[in-house]
Amino acid sequence: MTTKLMCDETITGQGTATVESVTLVDGCDFQVTLKHKDGCPDFAADLTAYVNWLEDNEWFLGIMYLIVGPLLAIFGLQWFPYVTAILIAFFIFGLCVSLGLAFSLMNSTGGMVAVLVVGAILGIVIGILIKRKIWIMVALLGLVAGFFSGSLIFALISTASGWTDAWGWWVISILMAIVGCLLSYKLGRPVILFATSFVGSYLFMRAFTLFFPGHWPSEAKLMSDIGSVQVDNIFWVFVGVFVVTFIASLVVQNKRIDKTHEDLSDDNYNRVN
Secondary structure, rough: EEEEEOOOOOOOOOOOOEEEEEEEEEEEEEEEEEHHHOOOOOHHHHHHHHHHHHOOOOOOHHHHHHHHHHHHHHOOOOOOOHHHHHHHHHHHHHHHHHHHHOOOOOHHHHHHHHHHHHHHHHHHHHHHHHHHHHHHHHHHHHHHHHHHHHHHHHHHHHHHHOOOOHHHHHHHHHHHHHHHHHHHHOHHHHHHHHHHHHHHHHHHHHHHHHOOOOOOHHHHHHHHOOOOOOOOOOOHHHHHHHHHHHHHHHHHHHHHHHHOOHOOOHHHHHHOO
8 A cells, every 4th residue: 555645734643644535556555645734745844954054054154255255355445336236135144044044033944044045135225226326335334344343352352351251242343333334324434444354354354354253253153042152262363363354354355455446436436424
């Protein structure tokens, strides 16, 4: 006898499957068709495995940081509209996913799909909309730089003092994001060099923290209220990498100031103002 189980999400419970048909096949074999929820495809296991794979293989995200970081740190002024739009889209998507993980919104299949889809749509749409809006791009670049600087400041504070309350991370990161946004909007171009160098260097450094996990608190962990943030002396090595990279980026971009993108030229920039 052959059993064929069909999908019907309304039928649950053990022993409650309904018999749809019984067919004699080849004169000696009966094929029984049943309906039950267990016959419905379950994507939760695959999606959960995917998320678990990302958590266990952070090097994958590290490779992305390792590519985006240097591009932003070296070519931030030259490719300003493109790298900034990509950065904002990437930041929005990453923030949505981190929030989803931190607040357990991705524990179910529906929640996980919703977070990923919403994050991707928001990131792409915002990235496209701001590409030709120079002032908005400058302000959002400052916001992202401020947000990352808040994460760095909190990591330094928590390491030095042992203060690891999640609300502290939120307050510092949001305040720094607001400060970065306002400064960028008010000062304009002078902030772009600083912000692109800072964010690019931060992502470059964070790539190595993902290659060698356990020494730097992740944003998702800082967003949640799970225990304390524990770091070791390797943390300060990463801080040193960031400082050296940041200074080098400022020097390199300053020497390439003549290659600044035309959207940031005096004529175009002043016209936007």
